[in-house]
Amino acid sequence: MIVVTAAGGRTGLAVVAALRARGQAVRALVSSPRASASLTALGAEVVQTDLTDVDSLPARLAGAQAVHLIWPNFDAREQAGSVAVLAAARRAGVGRLVHHSVLHPQVRAMPHHAAKERVEEAVVGGGVPWRVLRPCAYADNLDAGLSDVAATGRFSSPWGLTRGQSLVDLRDVAEVAAVLLTEDGLDGGTFEVAGPEPLTAPAIAGLLAQRLDREVTAVDVVPDRPVPPVSDYAAHCRRLMFDWYREHGFTGTPWALEALLGRPARTLADHLAAQEVTR
Template identity: 60%
Template sequence: MIVVTAAGGQTGTAIVRALRERGEQVRAVVSRPRPRPELDALGAEVVVAELTQPQPWSDVLAGADAFYLIWPNFDPDEDEGATALFGEARRAGVPRVVYHSVLRPQARTMPHHAAKDRAEQALDTSGLAWRVLQPCAYAQNLDEQVAEAVRTGRLRSTWGLRTGQSLVDLADVAQAAAVLLTEDGLDGGTFEAVGPEALTAPRIAELIGERLGREVVAEDVVPRGDGVGGRDMAYAGRCRRLMFDHYRAHGFVGSPRVLTALLGRPPRSYADHLADVALAA
């Protein structure tokens, strides 16, 4: 039995799917008691538990062979909450823990990266057998901008026009996570999950245009301010703004060789992803 948190989100659902395709039994942890037809259809055992409430975790982790911890994006409680759950996993005797981190967690100008860096440090000293997956930005993250580009002929880029991103397909990330959760000989390793090429916004626009048979132009769009609202919303807004500032100045690229080794094949290209996206105007 493998426990996966944040299983109702796009990353968690993809990992549950990859595990079920391998024939693994999965306990899918969600934060709210509402219908989860996508997880039911995959044959997962769906349980409700709050990541920041440790009391029920002895039951959630009971009998687990492995635990995949995904923390919700841009959450200010990640480092402390993840550390607490590593403790729960140790007390439950979980044989293997995999933490879903991020490429370049040491880039501490981005608060959500810094939180993952601190969580990785806590995992290293937790007494657990552990692995860490460090994905870059997903190809799927741009799907809304792609749909808008199909309608308008303009791709809005919040990271400028000069720097690149090594966008990775979420399906490849999920397959890599399944490898880390089920295969031996990987303990104590941090594994980057990076797409095969560094893509600038103009190059992405060119690829969309090739699919459409007409020109698409990349447009530089500076994100708005830090955000308003409660504590969590303000933190998330600040994280996004600092993230795009970092991308604009430095890009967000890495090497695909680690992911290639995990998958036993080259990772999917962004063109491969676009081939799966409906581009009807």
């Protein structure tokens, strides 16, 4: 049995689906019953859990051969909470832990990246055999805006028009996670998982135009307000993240993804072809 934390989120649902496709028994830990129906439909055992309740964690992880440690995105409790899950995994005798990190966690200008790097350090010395998964930004992040792009012909970019991103399909990320959770010979490995092409906003607009069969223009959304305070952690992190992307981009290589899956990474065009769009 494999435990997936924060399983009710988009990433957790995808990882559970990939594991179930491999016939793996899954215990899905969720913070609320919101996604329970979807997880139950996948055949997972759903357990409502407060990941910050340290005393309850060992029981939630008992009997697991592996744990996929996902922490909710842009959460100020990530470092302390993830380290607590790691300690609980050690106490529960878990055989393998996969930490869902991020591409380039060493970039401390982005606080949520820095938190994941500190968790990686704890994982390396945590006493549980480990693997680290470092995904790039998801192609799926574009999906919610597709209908608006179809209606307006404008693709808004908060990271400017000149720097690229190696957007990765979440299905590929989840399939890599399933490999890391179930296959031998990968302990102690750190695996960067990125899409196959660094795409600027105008390049993305071009692909959207092909998918939507209409002209699409990339529009630079330049921030006009100060960086939100740390007390508004999620907004603070998002702003600093896009500021970094605007200056440096966010790119990586698909090499590890393709080596682990034995096939090419899905392109953004592949991803967009699978999406339904209403105008």
